[in-house]
Amino acid sequence: MAAIGGLIYALSVMQLQQQRSLLGDYIMVRLAATDIAIGEPITLGNTHEFTMPTQFVLPSTLTSLPDVLTATSLITQGDVISTQNSSAPDKASIVPAGMRAVSIVPRVAMPPLTPGTIVDIIANGKIIAAQGVVLSTLPDDVGVVVAVSEQVAPLVASAAAIGEAAIVLAS
Incomplete structure (x- = not known):
C-alpha cells in the first residue's frame, strides 16, 4: 500500500515538473x-x-x-x-496611467516635497487639480514635477506657465 502511495506521489511530482517546464523560466x-x-x-x-x-x-x-x-x-x-x-528617487520618474506630468515653479515659497507626496494645485483661489502626485523636485527645490489627471493637465500647465499655480499639501 505504501509503495502504491509513493508511486502515485512520484507520478504527481513528475507531472507537475513537466507542466512547470512547459512555461519556461x-x-x-x-x-x-x-x-x-x-x-x-x-x-x-x-x-x-x-x-x-x-x-x-x-x-x-x-x-x-x-x-x-x-x-x-x-x-x-x-x-x-x-x-x-x-x-524611487534614484530612477526616472514614471507617470501613472491616466495622468500627465506638469512642471510647476510657484512664485511663493513651497513646503519641502518628496516623490509620492499628494498635493492639490490652486489657481485664482480655486483647486484646479486635486490629489496630484509629486514625481520629482526641480534642482534647488525651486519647483516640482507633479502628475495630475489628464483632464486637468492643460489647465494646470497653463496656470503654471503664467505663474498662477500654487501647490498645497493634501491629506
Missing part, C-alpha cells in the same frame, strides 16, 4: 501583501515574493525593491509592484 517578483495607498512607502513588510513564469512578467515589473520606493497610485493586495505604480 521563472522569476521572483514582488506583490502587495496589503493595500498600499498613494504616497505610502513600499517595503519588504507590505510586499511578498511570488514566483512567475518569465513570459508573463512585463518589463515594468520590479524584481527587487530599492531602499526607497513610494506608491504613485493605489496598489491593492495582490498587485504586482512595478514602475507603473511606484517611484
Whole structure:
C-alpha cells in the first residue's frame, strides 16, 4: 500500500515538473501583501515574493525593491509592484496611467516635497487639480514635477506657465 502511495506521489511530482517546464523560466517578483495607498512607502513588510513564469512578467515589473520606493497610485493586495505604480528617487520618474506630468515653479515659497507626496494645485483661489502626485523636485527645490489627471493637465500647465499655480499639501 505504501509503495502504491509513493508511486502515485512520484507520478504527481513528475507531472507537475513537466507542466512547470512547459512555461519556461521563472522569476521572483514582488506583490502587495496589503493595500498600499498613494504616497505610502513600499517595503519588504507590505510586499511578498511570488514566483512567475518569465513570459508573463512585463518589463515594468520590479524584481527587487530599492531602499526607497513610494506608491504613485493605489496598489491593492495582490498587485504586482512595478514602475507603473511606484517611484524611487534614484530612477526616472514614471507617470501613472491616466495622468500627465506638469512642471510647476510657484512664485511663493513651497513646503519641502518628496516623490509620492499628494498635493492639490490652486489657481485664482480655486483647486484646479486635486490629489496630484509629486514625481520629482526641480534642482534647488525651486519647483516640482507633479502628475495630475489628464483632464486637468492643460489647465494646470497653463496656470503654471503664467505663474498662477500654487501647490498645497493634501491629506
